[in-house]
Amino acid sequence: MAEVTLNDVRKVYAGGVEAVKGVSLDIPDGGFCVLVGPSGCGKSTLLRMVAGLETISSGQVAIGGRVVNEIEPAERDIAMVFQNYALYPHMSVYDNIAYGLRNRGTPKDEIDRRVQEAARILAIEPFLQRKPRALSGGQRQRVAMGRAIVRKPQVFLFDEPLSNLDAKLRVQMRVEIKKLQRALGVTSIYVTHDQVEAMTLSDKLVVMSGGQVEQVGTPTEVYRRPETRFVATFIGSPPMNILPGLVDGDGRVSVGGLTLAADDLPAGLEPGRHVDVGVRPEEVEVAPAGAPGAPFAIDFVEELGATELLHGTLGGSPFVLQVNTGAVSPGTKAVTLAIPSRCVHVFDAETGKRLGRAESATARAA
Amino acid sequence: MVERKHWFSTLLPHAILILGVLIVAFPVYVAFVGSSWDAGTIANGTMPMTPGPYLVENYSRVILSGNATAREPVGPMLFNSFVMAMIIALGKIAISIISAYAVVYFRFPLRKTAFWLIFITLMLPVEVRIYPTYKIVADLGLLDTYGGLAIPLIASATATLLFRQFFMTIPDELVEASKIDGAGPWKFFKDTVLPLSITTVAALFVIQFIYGWNQYLWPLLITTREDMQTIVIGIKKMLVTQDALTEWQLAMATAVLAMLPPVVVVLVMQKLFVRGLVETEK
Ligand SMILES: Nc1ncnc2c1ncn2[C@@H]1O[C@H](COP(=O)(O)OP(=O)(O)OP(=O)(O)O)[C@@H](O)[C@H]1O
Numbered sequence: 001m002a003e004v005t006l007n008d009v010r011k012v013y014a015g016g017v018e019a020v021k022g023v024s025l026d027i028p029d030g031g032f033c034v035l036v037g038p039s040g041c042g043k044s045t046l047l048r049m050v051a052g053l054e055t056i057s058s059g060q061v062a063i064g065g066r067v068v069n070e071i072e073p074a075e076r077d078i079a080m081v082f083q084n085y086a087l088y089p090h091m092s093v094y095d096n097i098a099y100g101l102r103n104r105g106t107p108k109d110e111i112d113r114r115v116q117e118a119a120r121i122l123a124i125e126p127f128l129q130r131k132p133r134a135l136s137g138g139q140r141q142r143v144a145m146g147r148a149i150v151r152k153p154q155v156f157l158f159d160e161p162l163s164n165l166d167a168k169l170r171v172q173m174r175v176e177i178k179k180l181q182r183a184l185g186v187t188s189i190y191v192t193h194d195q196v197e198a199m200t201l202s203d204k205l206v207v208m209s210g211g212q213v214e215q216v217g218t219p220t221e222v223y224r225r226p227e228t229r230f231v232a233t234f235i236g237s238p239p240m241n242i243l244p245g246l247v248d249g250d251g252r253v254s255v256g257g258l259t260l261a262a263d264d265l266p267a268g269l270e271p272g273r274h275v276d277v278g279v280r281p282e283e284v285e286v287a288p289a290g291a292p293g294a295p296f297a298i299d300f301v302e303e304l305g306a307t308e309l310l311h312g313t314l315g316g317s318p319f320v321l322q323v324n325t326g327a328v329s330p331g332t333k334a335v336t337l338a339i340p341s342r343c344v345h346v347f348d349a350e351t352g353k354r355l356g357r358a359e360s361a362t363a364r365a366a
Numbered sequence: 367m368v369e370r371k372h373w374f375s376t377l378l379p380h381a382i383l384i385l386g387v388l389i390v391a392f393p394v395y396v397a398f399v400g401s402s403w404d405a406g407t408i409a410n411g412t413m414p415m416t417p418g419p420y421l422v423e424n425y426s427r428v429i430l431s432g433n434a435t436a437r438e439p440v441g442p443m444l445f446n447s448f449v450m451a452m453i454i455a456l457g458k459i460a461i462s463i464i465s466a467y468a469v470v471y472f473r474f475p476l477r478k479t480a481f482w483l484i485f486i487t488l489m490l491p492v493e494v495r496i497y498p499t500y501k502i503v504a505d506l507g508l509l510d511t512y513g514g515l516a517i518p519l520i521a522s523a524t525a526t527l528l529f530r531q532f533f534m535t536i537p538d539e540l541v542e543a544s545k546i547d548g549a550g551p552w553k554f555f556k557d558t559v560l561p562l563s564i565t566t567v568a569a570l571f572v573i574q575f576i577y578g579w580n581q582y583l584w585p586l587l588i589t590t591r592e593d594m595q596t597i598v599i600g601i602k603k604m605l606v607t608q609d610a611l612t613e614w615q616l617a618m619a620t621a622v623l624a625m626l627p628p629v630v631v632v633l634v635m636q637k638l639f640v641r642g643l644v645e646t647e648k
């Protein structure tokens with residue numbers, strides 16, 4: 001059993017930078033938790049506090065029920081995969097993988113068995129005698145993984161392990177990491193700023209910003225019901241459109257003269273209150289000619305192959321729409337959009353917090 | 367990259383290099399030629415440019431019996447120089463790699479101060495601190511010992527700074543990976559830092575061995591007994607004589623012999639050096 005629990009964890013660096021401002025998290029045994037957020041938001045710092053590479057300014061980190069604040073990294077029973085792999089350049093691949101076991105006094109034949117097993121799982125058997133420098137980026141990545149899995153730790157920690165790989169390899173390794181984690185059932189914390197990695201890998205997605213957790217949930221929850229404007233624009237590609245608007249009565253908002261229905265908008269808000277209205281580019285459809293809807297003026301089109309992005313204006317604000325290629329005939333200057341009321345997200349203009357009903361209501365609606 | 371070079375662009379650098387080699391090698395050649403003639407030929411004013419017939423005789427005299435002024439044969443002096451240079455080179459490397467390791471990887475009170483103190487000693491070479499150093503060595507009873515010859519020269523700010531510079535290029539992630547792999551400070555030093563530093567160590571060994579080998583002032587001061595003399599002092603003594611003709615041919619032979627150990631060190635270390643450069647990578 002190795003659940004990881006963070007309790008109001010803070011990090012203040014010498015010099016006064018507060019990199020992590022009170023984070024509480026529960027990661028169940030065998031869970032795959034992804035920390036995602038923009039650069040500098042404190043993801044690495046948080047991960048490194050779990051690893052023991054950074055002291056914890058206040059709060060508690062517990063692994064498998066044991067508070068590890070004062071425990072050395074080696075004794076925390078964790079393994080870490082670094083962005084630049086951090087392989088020992090002077091050691092062979094075999095020694096790189098075996099090093100951690102040797103330091104723990106594991107018997108030689110046991111080490112050999114485990115290294116061979118890890119090498120088999122990761123398909124790096126042919127390279128065992130090579131030095132890291134004689135490997136490609138993808139192979140080095142596997143060695144780094146091998147070094148992590150050979151110890152059979154309670155927790156895997158990954159700090160942007162794929163960001164040095166090319167796009168194709170990244171997709172491939174992403175799938176492999178997921179499979180491997182499933183097969184081994186080891187609790188994992190994974191830091192990335194790539195939202196595709198975040199969505200596909202996690203069963204618990206943590207969106208961070210400015211040293212704080214913005215939202216925790218399954219990828220679907222976070223995508224469907226972003227709790228803040230920040231999460232709404234950060235998760236999803238292309239990002240959600242945000243239009244300035246006003247509350248227009250129960251369940252309705254107005255955006256530059258258009259009135260949109262919003263299912264999730266709670267009743268009883270004062271009309272005329274300033275809000276930000278969020279609409280995902282991929283959730284809007286072009287209405288058949290003559291049907292009622294919101295008029296959208298198209299400025300230009302970006303083609304992505306299967307889909308295309310229509311850039312234009314809706315209710316006086318810039319707006320992006322994603323449609324299947326061919327859904328709008330080339331040269332069209334204006335279309336009418338059908339914006340489903342369940343896809344309209346409303347955020348407080350000042351705090352950026354979602355204006356929504358109790359969670360259960362949307363859960364039912366979704 | 368395929369690049370067709372103009373013959374001129376290969377020729378010119380080579381011409382310059384060859385010229386440089388000739389300029390450096392010429393005095394060495396003259397010393398060698400000088401060691402193969404007799405005293406009379408050299409003394410009459412024009413040094414022959416080709417080796418003469420006295421090569422074997424001169425070298426066997428130098429090696430077996432010494433000469434008229436410095437009565438010691440060359441062997442023990444070479445040995446003394448070698449011991450001194452080895453202690454200095456190894457001592458410098460051992461001390462500076464440890465202090466650089468401490469300065470780079472440990473957080474202790476007055477760490478910055480320690481670093482600056484080491485740095486400041488750069489401004490205090492042996493010559494500047496020679497009187498207090500002599501006093502200490504004398505009080506410790508180390509005159510005419512290998513310890514007295516070598517130990518005061520061991521502390522090295524240059525080597526410490528070089529190691530520090532090198533350690534700072536070792537990525538932090540390697541330290542962290544080692545921590546997670548359960549390697550403490552000693553294991554990290556032994557298993558990672560030392561193997562990665564091997565080229566730096568080799569380079570420093572060459573430099574410091576030659577530095578130690580070429581010491582003149584300090585050994586001159588600290589040694590009084592004939593049997594503790596170093597080769598550099600031996601050569602000097604052969605040149606300055608009050609009553610007799612300087613036996614140039616023997617001095618040259620001694621000089622040539624004195625050149626050999628550093629040359630061997632360079633050749634041997636160069637291999638390690640190159641192998642290190644080829645095999646390791648940060
Ligand atoms: N050693 C340090 N001393 C002071 N401030 C630091 C230190 N390390 C990081 N910081 C600061 O803490 C904040 C969080 O850094 P962190 O490395 O955790 O960001 P990150 O979310 O991992 O970003 P990235 O995606 O770019 O890796 C940043 O503002 C950074 O400048």
Ligand SMILES: [Mg+2]
Binds near residue numbers: 043044
């Ligand atoms: Mg980071």
